[in-house]
Amino acid sequence: MKTIFYSLLLIFAISTSGIGQTKNNIVVKGELKKWHTIHLLFEGPTCSETDFRPNPFLDYRLEVTFSNGIKSYKIPGFFASDGNSSETGAKAGNKWQVNFVPDDTGTWKYTVSFLSGPNIAINEKTSDGKPISPDGLNGSFWVASSDKKSPDFRSKGRLITTGERYLKFIETGQYFLKGGADSPENFLAYSEFDNTPPKHKYEKHIGDWKTGDPIWHGDKGKGIIGALNYLSSKGVNSVYFLVMNVQGDGNDVFPWADIDERYRFDCSKLDQWEIVFSHMDRLGIMLHIVLSENENQLLLDAGFLQTQRKLFYREMVARFGHHLAVTWNFGEENGPAPWYDNLGQSIAQRKTGLEYLKKINPYPSFIAMHTLPSDPERTNRLAPLLGFKYLDGASLQVDRPKDVYQTVKNWIKLSADSNRQWVVNMDEIGPWHTGVFPDSRDIKHDTIRTEVLWPTLMAGGAGVEWYFGRLDLTTEDFAMWAAMWDQTSYAVSFFQKYLPFWRMKNTDHLVTGKNNLCFAIPGEKYAIYLPAGDQATIQIPEGRYQIKWYNPRSGGALTDGSLKAIKGPGVFSPGNPPSDPKKDWVILISAQQKENTQKQKN
Numbered sequence: 001m002k003t004i005f006y007s008l009l010l011i012f013a014i015s016t017s018g019i020g021q022t023k024n025n026i027v028v029k030g031e032l033k034k035w036h037t038i039h040l041l042f043e044g045p046t047c048s049e050t051d052f053r054p055n056p057f058l059d060y061r062l063e064v065t066f067s068n069g070i071k072s073y074k075i076p077g078f079f080a081s082d083g084n085s086s087e088t089g090a091k092a093g094n095k096w097q098v099n100f101v102p103d104d105t106g107t108w109k110y111t112v113s114f115l116s117g118p119n120i121a122i123n124e125k126t127s128d129g130k131p132i133s134p135d136g137l138n139g140s141f142w143v144a145s146s147d148k149k150s151p152d153f154r155s156k157g158r159l160i161t162t163g164e165r166y167l168k169f170i171e172t173g174q175y176f177l178k179g180g181a182d183s184p185e186n187f188l189a190y191s192e193f194d195n196t197p198p199k200h201k202y203e204k205h206i207g208d209w210k211t212g213d214p215i216w217h218g219d220k221g222k223g224i225i226g227a228l229n230y231l232s233s234k235g236v237n238s239v240y241f242l243v244m245n246v247q248g249d250g251n252d253v254f255p256w257a258d259i260d261e262r263y264r265f266d267c268s269k270l271d272q273w274e275i276v277f278s279h280m281d282r283l284g285i286m287l288h289i290v291l292s293e294n295e296n297q298l299l300l301d302a303g304f305l306q307t308q309r310k311l312f313y314r315e316m317v318a319r320f321g322h323h324l325a326v327t328w329n330f331g332e333e334n335g336p337a338p339w340y341d342n343l344g345q346s347i348a349q350r351k352t353g354l355e356y357l358k359k360i361n362p363y364p365s366f367i368a369m370h371t372l373p374s375d376p377e378r379t380n381r382l383a384p385l386l387g388f389k390y391l392d393g394a395s396l397q398v399d400r401p402k403d404v405y406q407t408v409k410n411w412i413k414l415s416a417d418s419n420r421q422w423v424v425n426m427d428e429i430g431p432w433h434t435g436v437f438p439d440s441r442d443i444k445h446d447t448i449r450t451e452v453l454w455p456t457l458m459a460g461g462a463g464v465e466w467y468f469g470r471l472d473l474t475t476e477d478f479a480m481w482a483a484m485w486d487q488t489s490y491a492v493s494f495f496q497k498y499l500p501f502w503r504m505k506n507t508d509h510l511v512t513g514k515n516n517l518c519f520a521i522p523g524e525k526y527a528i529y530l531p532a533g534d535q536a537t538i539q540i541p542e543g544r545y546q547i548k549w550y551n552p553r554s555g556g557a558l559t560d561g562s563l564k565a566i567k568g569p570g571v572f573s574p575g576n577p578p579s580d581p582k583k584d585w586v587i588l589i590s591a592q593q594k595e596n597t598q599k600q601k602n
Contacts, residue, residue, distance in 0.1 A: 027083055027095070033146045034105050035154040035171065037278065037322055040064065041083045041095045042134050044114060048092035049081065049257050049264050054116065057265055058311055061115045061129055064098045068108050073362045075100050076318040079267065086216045086271035089194055091257075099322040101363075102143045103158065103170065112137040122310040151232070151284025153324040159286070160364045161392045163421055165412060166462050166502050167366055175502040176325075177495055178463025179488040180238025180288065181231060182428055183435070184475040185332070186250035187241035192220035194268045197252040202227040204477040214275045221272070225279055230478055235489030238286040240427065240465050242332070243273075243316060248293040250473050255315065262300065262308045265315055277323055286325040288427075288465070290370070291316070291357075294333035294340060303345040305352045313353075317361050328361070329395055330354055332370045335381030347384045354390040366423065367392050373399035373430050382411075386418040393423035393462070399430030401447055405455035405517070409506060412460050426456040428467040435469030438480035444553075445484050450531040450584050453491050454552060458517040458529050460506055464488065490555035498550075498558070498588055499527055512537045526589040528574070533582045540568035543591050547574050550586040558588060565592075 029039035047056035054060065062077030075098050082093030102108055115129025123129070148154040157171025167176040184200065191198030202223035209215075209226035231239065245253045255273075257264045277287055291313070292299070300309040320326070330353065336344035345353070350369070358367055369391060372378045378397075385391050394411050398404050408424055415422035429435055429452050436448055448466075456464050466484060468475055478485075495501045504519050504527070511518040511528055513536035520526040523541045529552075530536060544567045548558035563575030566589075577585045 032141060033144050033154075034102055035146050035148075035157055035324060036101065037281075038100050038102070040098045040100065040110075041080060042077075042097075042112065042114075042137070043094050044096040044134065045116075045132065046092065046094040047079060049079070049267055050091060051264075055263055057315060058119055058121050058263055058307075059116060060096075061113070061117075061120045061123075061126065062096050062098065063113045064100070065111045065113070066100055066102070066108050067110075068102075068104055068106055071104065073100070075322075075362050076314060076360065078315060078318045079265075080271070081267040084271075085268035086275055089217075089268045091267065099319070101158070101322045101324065105143050105145055107140050107142055109140040110138060119307065122307065122314060148282075151237070153281045153284055157324065158363060159325040159366070161366050161423060164502060165421060165423060165460050167423055168502075176237075176286075176462070177457070177492045177501070178238045178286065178425060178465065179485075179492045180236055180240065180286065180463065180465040181478065182240045182465035183468035183472040185240065185242050185290070185293070186245060186253050186473055187224075187239060188243065188273065189250055189252035190224050192217075192223065193272050195257070195266050196269065199250065199252045199473070200224075200476060202476055204479065205230050208233075214279055216272055216275060221275065224276055227478055228276070228279060228283055228285060231485070232283040232285060234478075234482065234485035235492065236485055237284055237492075238288050238327070238463070238465060239280065240288040240290060240329075242290045242293060244291065244296070244299075244312070245293055246296055247299055248295040255312075263311065270315075270319055274319065277320060281324055284325075286327060287320070287323050288327045288329060289316070289320065290329040290332050292331040292334070294331075294337050294344065297331050297334060297345050298343060303349045305349070305356055309353065310356065313357050314360055317357070321361050321363055321365065326365045327395075328357060328365055328367045330357065330367065330369045330391075333372055333397065334369050335372060335377075337372055338377060344381075350385065351388060351390070354385075354388070358390040368395040368423070368425070369393075370395040370427065371397050373397045373428075373432070383414070386414055387420045389420065391422075393425065395425055395427045397428035397430065398426065399432070401429060401451035404429070404452045405459055408456050408459040408461040423462045424460075425463050425465070426452060426461055427465045430467075431469075433469050435467040435472065436481065436484055438468070438471070439483045440480065443483055445487055446584075448484065449487050449491075449552060453488060454529050454531070454584070454586075455517065457491060457495055457501075458506065458519045458527070460504075460519070463492075486555070487553070490552055493555065494527075494550055494552075494586065499525065510539045524591050526587075528587040528589070530585045530587070533577070533580070533584060535573065536587075537571050537573050538589065539571045540566070540589070542569045543567070546590050546592050548588045548590075549577050550588060552584055552586055561587075 027041040056079035065074045077098040080095040080097035082090035083095030114135040117129040120129040156169035189199035205226035206222045208229040209222040215221045257266045336342040507518045507520040513534040516536045517529040549561045559578045561575045566572045
């Protein structure tokens with residue numbers, strides 16, 4: 001009843017607030033609650049997504065400023081055809097939409113700006129535009145608290161960068177560790193999206209769709225929604241996907257009205273994407289939005305920041321920037337690559353594009369860049385961006401698993417030394433044709449676990465995503481990697497449950513043993529990873545310390561080994577594991593008298 005009341009209140013406030021403009025009826029979708037998306041649909045000029053002049057995407061500029069007396073957000077809007085195109089497939093209409101997520105309760109005021117004019121959507125001089133109805137419309141509405149529970153992101157707030165090694169939720173203060181899917185990169189080449197080549201059906205996951213989950217056109221969408229349900233059930237909290245791979249590896253994902261179009265967008269398809277992305281919010285799965293790939297990074301304006309590229313970025317941000325957990329990945333394998341005749345965006349082109357993408361985004365979302373797989377190319381393309389204030393992190397590709405630990409450590413240190421700490425993720429493991437084998441070929445995943453997963457986290461990396469090699473573009477059944485999802489969940493859960501990892505640093509110098517790794521707050525908390533079950537010693541200061549063991553292969557509770565406690569100062573052996581001494585183990589050493597009372601909210 002409360003939700004109905006607030007919705008009626010908002011409709012009344014908007015419909016009556018613009019003096020002389022009450023003819024502009026407004027449709028409201030969504031709940032009026034903190035961290036929930038509110039979709040406002042305005043009546044404006046009637047257009048079609050195929051119109052040449054005026055082009056509804058380029059020659060109109062809708063922006064709505066929302067404020068609550070302390071905060072103010074200018075949110076870009078977009079042409080939405082009939083306002084229900086995910087169901088109707090409509091290409092024409094008079095609805096114009098803004099997606100807003102309030103980050104506080106109470107009264108929010110809004111003011112509408114609606115301008116027309118050639119290329120006004122991307123024109124920095126808004127004075128060049130002509131105001132048209134509903135320009136000037138204003139009003140207010142009341143926002144209540146959210147009633148959602150974890151893993152729903154609406155219970156945690158927006159995920160943002162803070163200048164630290166990890167992303168953080170605004171509402172709860174919880175730090176985020178990523179365990180995600182990097183394949184298929186053409187995840188959106190789904191047969192039941194409008195105007196989309198039918199590369200994926202995800203038929204194996206239709207049974208994972210649940211009553212009450214979203215669908216469109218009657219019963220479409222069950223495959224992709226079910227796939228996300230399955231991934232969420234396995235602890236996956238991020239999915240990587242291209243929103244544009246024209247002339248790329250898949251050549252099957254594009255936001256435009258046609259694969260050869262660059263100035264007009266497919267309203268119904270993008271509305272269906274929004275249904276899927278909103279479901280990801282509810283499941284607690286980050287949107288890892290990749291804006292280009294190596295083969296097509298020069299497709300728009302030859303890599304320069306001109307009309308096509310500006311419009312593409314603006315439409316993507318306007319339609320999807322409101323989502324609470326987003327990685328905006330500037331480009332997969334961005335920069336000139338030797339296998340592509342060393343063609344690619346220059347440093348200057350990347351910098352201007354990154355700056356534009358950051359500045360047009362009204363929310364403080366995370367912007368990263370995917371790398372080439374090996375050095376010297378990776379360093380040559382990425383190092384010039386160290387310290388650049390419009391890039392927040394590195395999305396690493398590493399072609400050899402044994403190089404992961406040093407690579408992650410290196411970019412964490414290099415970015416810290418540049419006075420702009422990056423969030424560093426391990427997003428694609430090579431070699432390109434292998435990635436992570438399905439369980440049928442590698443049920444134990446020992447190499448990936450011992451050389452990639454745990455080393456990334458022990459180095460201070462912010463998370464991992466798994467790439468499937470030759471199966472990348474054809475992946476239909478995510479259950480083929482069930483054991484890898486489980487092992488990833490065991491690692492992320494250990495860090496989230498037992499470690500104040502956001503305060504810990506790599507401290508390998510404190511331990512002995514070949515390839516043994518240490519992540520610690522000296523004198524307080526130590527996590528030691530033994531990738532080969534080798535013997536180790538640990539140097540500790542004065543105090544009494546408890547010793548527990550964790551099995552990274554099967555997860556579960558902490559267990560005792562041969563030694564339950566040690567007393568410092570000195571160099572000590574933590575003893576032997578509970579079983580399987582030749583396999584990998586994690587040792588947790590905690591100072592008893594200095595036990596950290598700061599607990600992370602789950």
